[in-house]
Amino acid sequence: MSKRDPSTALLGFLFTPPPWTRVALLPLLLLCALPLQAATAAAPLIPPQDLHASDWPGDTGHAVYLSWKVVPSDSDAIEYVIYAADDPAGPFPEEVIRIQGNERHLPAGKFPFWAWPKRRDAHVVRIETIPARESREGEEAPRKAPLESGKPYYFKVVVTDGVQRSESPVVSAIPQGNLFNWNRLNNLIYTVLFSVLILWFIARARRRDLYLRRIPGLDAVDEAIGRATEMGRPVYYLTGRNSISSISTIAATVLLGEIARKVATYGASIRVPHTDPLVMAVCQEVVKQAYTEAGRPDAYQEDINFFVTDDQFGYAAAVDGLMVREAPAACFYMGFYYAEALLLTETGASTGAIQIAGTDAEHQLPFFVSSCDYTLIGEELYAASAYLSRDPVLVGTLRGQDAGKALLVLMLMLGVLLVTLGTLFGFEEVATAALDPFKVF
Amino acid sequence: MPFFRRTLPLVIAFVTGVALILQYYIPHEASEEFLTQLNDWLIVIGVFAFLLGIYSLGHVHATRIRRQAAGWGYSVVMFVGIAIGLGTGIASQGEVTTPDGTLSSFGWMYDNMLIPLQGTMFALLGFFVASAAFRAFRARTLEAALLLAAALLVMFGRVPLGEYLWGMLVGVNAPVAMRDIVEWIMNTPNLAARRGVMLGVTLGAIATSLKIIFGIERAYLGGD
Amino acid sequence: MRWLIPRLLNLDRRIIFLAVGLAILLPIVHPLKLPGLKVTQAVRGVYDRIEALPPGSPLLLSFDFDPASKPELHPMGVAIVRHAFRRDLKVIATSLWITGAGLAEDILQTAGREFNKRYGEDFVFLGWQPQPINVIIGLGQDLYKTFPRDYRGNDTRALPALQQVSSLRDIRYMVDLAAGSPGVEEWIVYGADKYGFKVGGGATAVIEPGLRPFLQTGQLTGLIGAMKGAAEYEALLAQPGTATAGMDALSLGHMLVILLVILSNVVYWISRRLPG
Numbered sequence: 001m002s003k004r005d006p007s008t009a010l011l012g013f014l015f016t017p018p019p020w021t022r023v024a025l026l027p028l029l030l031l032c033a034l035p036l037q038a039a040t041a042a043a044p045l046i047p048p049q050d051l052h053a054s055d056w057p058g059d060t061g062h063a064v065y066l067s068w069k070v071v072p073s074d075s076d077a078i079e080y081v082i083y084a085a086d087d088p089a090g091p092f093p094e095e096v097i098r099i100q101g102n103e104r105h106l107p108a109g110k111f112p113f114w115a116w117p118k119r120r121d122a123h124v125v126r127i128e129t130i131p132a133r134e135s136r137e138g139e140e141a142p143r144k145a146p147l148e149s150g151k152p153y154y155f156k157v158v159v160t161d162g163v164q165r166s167e168s169p170v171v172s173a174i175p176q177g178n179l180f181n182w183n184r185l186n187n188l189i190y191t192v193l194f195s196v197l198i199l200w201f202i203a204r205a206r207r208r209d210l211y212l213r214r215i216p217g218l219d220a221v222d223e224a225i226g227r228a229t230e231m232g233r234p235v236y237y238l239t240g241r242n243s244i245s246s247i248s249t250i251a252a253t254v255l256l257g258e259i260a261r262k263v264a265t266y267g268a269s270i271r272v273p274h275t276d277p278l279v280m281a282v283c284q285e286v287v288k289q290a291y292t293e294a295g296r297p298d299a300y301q302e303d304i305n306f307f308v309t310d311d312q313f314g315y316a317a318a319v320d321g322l323m324v325r326e327a328p329a330a331c332f333y334m335g336f337y338y339a340e341a342l343l344l345t346e347t348g349a350s351t352g353a354i355q356i357a358g359t360d361a362e363h364q365l366p367f368f369v370s371s372c373d374y375t376l377i378g379e380e381l382y383a384a385s386a387y388l389s390r391d392p393v394l395v396g397t398l399r400g401q402d403a404g405k406a407l408l409v410l411m412l413m414l415g416v417l418l419v420t421l422g423t424l425f426g427f428e429e430v431a432t433a434a435l436d437p438f439k440v441f
Numbered sequence: 442m443p444f445f446r447r448t449l450p451l452v453i454a455f456v457t458g459v460a461l462i463l464q465y466y467i468p469h470e471a472s473e474e475f476l477t478q479l480n481d482w483l484i485v486i487g488v489f490a491f492l493l494g495i496y497s498l499g500h501v502h503a504t505r506i507r508r509q510a511a512g513w514g515y516s517v518v519m520f521v522g523i524a525i526g527l528g529t530g531i532a533s534q535g536e537v538t539t540p541d542g543t544l545s546s547f548g549w550m551y552d553n554m555l556i557p558l559q560g561t562m563f564a565l566l567g568f569f570v571a572s573a574a575f576r577a578f579r580a581r582t583l584e585a586a587l588l589l590a591a592a593l594l595v596m597f598g599r600v601p602l603g604e605y606l607w608g609m610l611v612g613v614n615a616p617v618a619m620r621d622i623v624e625w626i627m628n629t630p631n632l633a634a635r636r637g638v639m640l641g642v643t644l645g646a647i648a649t650s651l652k653i654i655f656g657i658e659r660a661y662l663g664g665d
Numbered sequence: 666m667r668w669l670i671p672r673l674l675n676l677d678r679r680i681i682f683l684a685v686g687l688a689i690l691l692p693i694v695h696p697l698k699l700p701g702l703k704v705t706q707a708v709r710g711v712y713d714r715i716e717a718l719p720p721g722s723p724l725l726l727s728f729d730f731d732p733a734s735k736p737e738l739h740p741m742g743v744a745i746v747r748h749a750f751r752r753d754l755k756v757i758a759t760s761l762w763i764t765g766a767g768l769a770e771d772i773l774q775t776a777g778r779e780f781n782k783r784y785g786e787d788f789v790f791l792g793w794q795p796q797p798i799n800v801i802i803g804l805g806q807d808l809y810k811t812f813p814r815d816y817r818g819n820d821t822r823a824l825p826a827l828q829q830v831s832s833l834r835d836i837r838y839m840v841d842l843a844a845g846s847p848g849v850e851e852w853i854v855y856g857a858d859k860y861g862f863k864v865g866g867g868a869t870a871v872i873e874p875g876l877r878p879f880l881q882t883g884q885l886t887g888l889i890g891a892m893k894g895a896a897e898y899e900a901l902l903a904q905p906g907t908a909t910a911g912m913d914a915l916s917l918g919h920m921l922v923i924l925l926v927i928l929s930n931v932v933y934w935i936s937r938r939l940p941g
Contacts, residue, residue: 473802480796480798480799481796484795537767548767551767552767555732555764556732556735559731559732559733559764560732560733560735560736562733563733563734563736564736567685567689567918568681568682568685568686570922571681571682571684571685571921571922571925572681572682574922574925574926575681575925575926575928576929578926578929578930579930580930580933589926589930592926593923593926593927596922596923597919597920597923599919600701600893600912600915600916600919600920601700601701601702601703601893601896601912601915601916602700602701602916602917602919603701603919604701604703605699605700605701606701608701618703620705627874628877628881631874632874632877632878632881635874635875635878636878
């Protein structure tokens, strides 16, 4: 029997290994292959690039934002997890927010182009709260604490695909209250422009007469008051349901001065039931002044203006009762009204009174139009004092309003044209950005 | 006295008006706090003004009772109503239920008087709409006829019976359902007109506000 | 015929009132069960959102109406709260109208008893406070500071139903039932736009058209309009209530007004054509 040469034996083992070795080698080979597979299937994760944290612009100072570049590997298989702490050394115990790699979180459409560049190459995440240090006993979910203004916060962003993790360096930001909301720059420009327009037309009205179109409801005022004088029945004037801070109520009180002056001149009587004590106090002064200017201070009575109730239907019921008992010859409904409008006007109509209404409550306009003889729609109420007095200052304001409306119509037409052309010729993004100056942010 | 009656109110109106305009553009917390404080002051002033209202109410009705003017009985009812409402409210400490869960006297008044009375007044609108519609919805001109047609369509289409009758008329599978017609009327011409009115109203409101802030409109101050 | 025309043109209002009264009362006394109720997309917009909320999540409701609007908005409120309880949502309610507080409490108690829900654990009524806009902004900043105590005087921090919510930022969806102002617009402008939650609306017939622009722009996910909208919501829940019962009266009332208007116009045209 000859001995086997060791080298021959080795070669033989390697090239023709016995069966037990194949079984033993297989798992070993597989284990060696795994990292190779992983290496070829998933490239190492790129940590967030160009990460920076800043105060959120144009707010009260309780938010910051993080921004980092979009990379080609961003997909829905990748997640970015943001951690926060109030100490740069941490700890960063809980995540603040988690977004998928294909989410941009850009405030698209929510901010105008002059306040926030419309970028598609960055992730932007707004942070308003961080996990609270303390939670209440028995709470299931961790509480969140809002960011405090002026306090520095520290953030890090971790990118993960469920297996790998890659962390960014820690960045910091201090939320601070801002002194100007740049999103509203367009609004400020329009406010200034409109104010200048109004003042310019007022100056122009002082130099020459400006044309005002006829408003039938206001032409009928003299007729209504004359009727009341002949019939010996009172004129009722209502100032609406809103408080003195409402523009329509202010317009109604100004018009009351004109109406009261005519009533005093004609020698008729007027009653003004109120639902708001502040409005009543203002109207008392207005009516007293009107009687004095008409040369009839002796005819003024303190009870012309009286408080009824601030309850909507209580007021309607009380005034309806007064109308049925006193049968006014003329009723004026000026100001802002709610559901009680038709209750008042139908009762007034049943007494045979001539009725003139003026309101900017567009949901009550149909009721006024159907039950009153004349209705001043919307801004015609604001124009009323200018129309009746023909004061140059007031008429100039009216012309300024009309100029503003013309500008608005031009903007609307321009906007429609831009969006239509943008859709037809494929430049929607440019068209949408061009519309930003006309939007509210 | 002209300083306190004319000049000082105008200065206050100007300063407050400009401050509130600027407040809208300044998001800082101090600006928001200023607005909150101003709103709180408005409540306080409103409460004092309410006392004026109560005085006016008492004075007017007491005079009517003293002179036994027409309808003076209602003035008596008014005083009795105030007394009962105030009395039960104070006795119940403003609570509608007692600590053991039953209805308090104040709660009883709310459930059995205020709710039915308010509901009754609101229900009157249904009757008044019918009589106003009968009197006013007449096609005197072409525009009125168009408005009338739209109104009838919307009234017809806003109730289940209208939908059903339309289905019987044109078939259940008709391409255009009644509610589609109604939705189009409400969402297109109606909304366009509303928006037009709202635009004009808003501009008018801005102009009136500017007039008051700059002291151009002073009628609200009354006389000297 | 000639004698009839002026009488018809100036028909006594009392006859019209009587006709309207009969048209409304008869179907309530003797239900006709008229067909034709179809659910609109606007109402579905609210239903689907609530349906999509996970069980246990908070739903904010604001009952901004007074007793006068009870016939339209009360059934809406009951239907929505029933839906919320069915979905095991935590209902957090408030009211920006002082006269709405009693109605809100009534709705919550009614639906709560039906579903064996417990106050404090499953639902809370925060109550009313003055200055509605300040209330909304305050809720957006800190609910416990704005309402340290609820309507019944309980410490809000101790209520299990409020555990997940410290401010409006923790709310995903709210429904506002409004009869005017303050109402839906205020919740959108001072709440949703600032704090990022979605809003569904319920409104009376008078103000519902004015809220359509918000529906068009997506600021409202849905809008339940008047009693018909409430009946549609009840149909979605397959639980008819007072709104469904009122549909017959609504249908007959509308048809009567249409007939009166047509009669008025026919008589008017005849009168214009008659000589003299």
